[in-house]
Amino acid sequence: xxxxxxxxxxxxxxxxxxxxxxxxxxxxxxxxxxxxxxxxxxxxxxxxxxxxxxxxxxxxxxxxxxxxxxxxxxxxxxxxxxxxxxxxxxxxxxxxxxxxxxxxxxxxxxxxxxxxxxxxxxxxxxxxxxxxxxxxxxxxxxxxxxxxxxxxxxxxxxxxxxxxxxxxxxxxxxxxxxxxxxxxxxxxxxxxxxxxxxxxxxxxxxxxxxxxxxxxxxxxxxxxxxxxxxxxxxxxxxxxxxxxxxxxxxxxxxxxxxxxxxxxxxxxxxxxxxxxxxxxxxxxxxxxxxxxxxxxxxxxxxxxxxxxxxxxxxxxxxxxxxxxxxxxxxxxxxxxxxxxxxxxxx
Amino acid sequence: xxxxxxxxxxxxxxxxxxxxxxxxxxxxxxxxxxxxxxxxxxxxxxxxxxxxxxxxxxxxxxxxxxxxxxxxxxxxxxxxxxxxxxxxxxxxxxxxxxxxxxxxxxxxxxxxxxxxxxxxxxxxxxxxxxxxxxxxxxxxxxxxxxxxxxxxxxxxxxxxxxxxxxxxxxxxxxxxxxxxxxxxxxxxxxxxxxxxxxxxxxxxxxxxxxxxxxxxxxxxxxxxxxxxxxxxxxxxxxxxxxxxxxxxxxxxxxxxxxxxxxxxxxxxxxxxxxxxxxxxxxxxxxxxxxxxxxxxxxxxxxxxxxxxxxxxxxxxx
Numbered sequence: 159x160x161x162x163x164x165x166x167x168x169x170x171x172x173x174x175x176x177x178x179x180x181x182x183x184x185x186x187x188x189x190x191x192x193x194x195x196x197x198x199x200x201x202x203x204x205x206x207x208x209x210x211x212x213x214x215x216x217x218x219x220x221x222x223x224x225x226x227x228x229x230x231x232x233x234x235x236x237x238x239x240x241x242x243x244x245x246x247x248x249x250x251x252x253x254x255x256x257x258x259x260x261x262x263x264x265x266x267x268x269x270x271x272x273x274x275x276x277x278x279x280x281x282x283x284x285x286x287x288x289x290x291x292x293x294x295x296x297x298x299x300x301x302x303x304x305x306x307x308x309x310x311x312x313x314x315x316x317x318x319x320x321x322x323x324x325x326x327x328x329x330x331x332x333x334x335x336x337x338x339x340x341x342x343x344x345x346x347x348x349x350x351x352x353x354x355x356x357x358x359x360x361x362x363x364x365x366x367x368x369x370x371x372x373x374x375x376x377x378x379x380x381x382x383x384x385x386x387x388x389x390x391x392x393x394x395x396x397x398x399x400x401x402x403x404x405x406x407x408x409x410x411x412x413x414x415x416x417x418x419x420x421x422x423x424x425x426x427x428x429x430x431x432x433x434x435x436x437x438x439x440x441x442x443x444x445x446x447x448x449x450x451x452x453x454x455x456x457x458x459x460x461x462x463x464x465x466x467x468x469x470x471x472x473x474x475x476x477x478x479x480x481x482x483x484x485x486x487x488x489x490x491x492x493x494x495x496x497x498x499x500x501x502x503x504x
Numbered sequence: 505x506x507x508x509x510x511x512x513x514x515x516x517x518x519x520x521x522x523x524x525x526x527x528x529x530x531x532x533x534x535x536x537x538x539x540x541x542x543x544x545x546x547x548x549x550x551x552x553x554x555x556x557x558x559x560x561x562x563x564x565x566x567x568x569x570x571x572x573x574x575x576x577x578x579x580x581x582x583x584x585x586x587x588x589x590x591x592x593x594x595x596x597x598x599x600x601x602x603x604x605x606x607x608x609x610x611x612x613x614x615x616x617x618x619x620x621x622x623x624x625x626x627x628x629x630x631x632x633x634x635x636x637x638x639x640x641x642x643x644x645x646x647x648x649x650x651x652x653x654x655x656x657x658x659x660x661x662x663x664x665x666x667x668x669x670x671x672x673x674x675x676x677x678x679x680x681x682x683x684x685x686x687x688x689x690x691x692x693x694x695x696x697x698x699x700x701x702x703x704x705x706x707x708x709x710x711x712x713x714x715x716x717x718x719x720x721x722x723x724x725x726x727x728x729x730x731x732x733x734x735x736x737x738x739x740x741x742x743x744x745x746x747x748x749x750x751x752x753x754x755x756x757x758x759x760x761x762x763x764x765x766x767x768x769x770x771x772x773x774x775x776x777x778x779x780x781x782x783x784x785x786x787x788x789x790x791x792x793x794x795x796x797x798x799x800x801x802x803x804x805x806x807x808x809x810x811x812x813x814x815x816x817x818x819x820x821x
Contacts, residue, residue, distance in 0.1 A: 188711070189707075189711070189777070190617070190620075190621050190777055191711065191776050191777055192626075193711075208626070208627075210775070210776060220713070220743070220744050221743040221744060221745075297643055297644070299626075299627050299643070300536075300627045300628060300629045300642065300643065301536060397542075397543075397544050397567070398541065398542040398543065398544075398567065400717060400720035400721055400773065401720055402715050402716050402717035402719075402720040402721070402773065403713065403714070403715030403716060403717070404715050404717045404773070404775045406715075407713045407715045407775070408775055416742070418742060418743075420741060420743075429743065431742055431743045431744075432713075434715075437716075437733070438729075438733065439733045439735060442735070485535070485536060486536065486626065487775040489540065489562060489717055489721055489772065489773035489775075490540060490541060490542055490562060491534040491535060491536065491539035491540055491541040493535040493536070493539075495535075496535055
């Protein structure tokens, strides 16, 4: 695929050129919180940032309407579930490599499960209709650890285009056909060989700046009951865990959901919403029995899922991309890096 | 090492080795700057892990055992002690028999979100304090701000810095400010027309994720099953529709009326920086105006919403 040059001075002109064919989203600050917002040249953040929420919301939104139906007996379509598919074509600008990788990882259970040929039509449609323009992380965040989860600050997995900051300009590396279609909407000059070389140096330097010694992959492959037996660990974390949804909702790779119906008058919608294994209701049975009644059991589940069950099922890949959001925003400082290093079955 | 940390460790060690308590609830050193890690020490060795700094903002009254036979000590500032009193009044624990309060009079705790705003970055690698200054280092910056600039709003408006009940003082008492005006937020909202108020709250809560960190960080929210989690029947919609989100926050705030000590744990826990105390402050102000009551100041007076008196305000009937 091609390598092009985008002058920083032309950044908004480039994004403006995409707005006809796509909804464009980019990081902006609203009330002190940086998040992906509808693109506006006035509020666009022109430096590399880690938005508070990940790109998960573009593929697995907090609320996804799945079907609509009518209960009106006079209607020919009474009681028929009609699929509602998202149609928007979107470009997300400024995506980190970790976030992009999460889209592929979540794609495993939703669309590419080894034991299930069916694809989740909602996730797949959004995936097909979304173009991710990445911005490599030349300075890793303080709490980042993508390298310890199988990623790289300039990783290309899941991205359609990746930008490398070369000072006054970006090296634009086009990675997919979707990316080529977007890059084709604006006149970009070809990169010279020395630009590509400088970009490679930036990526190498960023990788070298990542901290060493993390063992995120350690729990995978270990004996499940042995990990369950780490009572001191689960009890200690459980004693302070609030059982809120901060970690799961900010996490790019937590994808659990609940399915509900809402009916107003005769019109109904069936939708799915984010759910979290931290919530007691998540596992509550119809009988009233809850197999994960204790906080420690719920918090254990989250780490077992991300670091043990998911890799065991999906080609040893962790359900964690090392973005560090949970590390920063957990109100009681439950740090997944520390938990992973302590998950060692005796 | 900080004198407060040493005194907490030493006191905890004594209490645990003498068998006076089963547990000491405090904080451990966090893994990141501005982190807050509640911790329970059960052995004299555990006591060496106890920690204290200006970011220990979770309310420990939310973590201690309720309705149990355990004896325990708790590190407490003014607000935490008041929440222990509320627990006592609501029959959740016996403050006189069960609890040893280790009092840490507060000079105002700091707000991680305010620090991020002040330095314009979330990438913070080191935070240190000296005198009234906070030095913040991070990716490409090294800034010093005043303590007051990054103090939690709930601490700026706090009247009772000293624990109202205390068994062992970890540091010297400071002066309380019982007459401090703390109604700025209430006045701000009340000056708005009803439509403006609605817009004000809708904007504020539009980024709420329904993660329930505010509720779960609150020492008052100890219902076995919260009304939002009821499923048979389901009382409230579970998605992030504005009416559902607002109903959750409004109803939760009403449930805290006359019990809330304005400790600010809800705001500190919010991952998207929503100032949820705008709601609880209004109810706290109303309870004070109508009943002359402030929650958790003494061990005898029950919260007004949990008792009936013949001379209760009833002009709404």
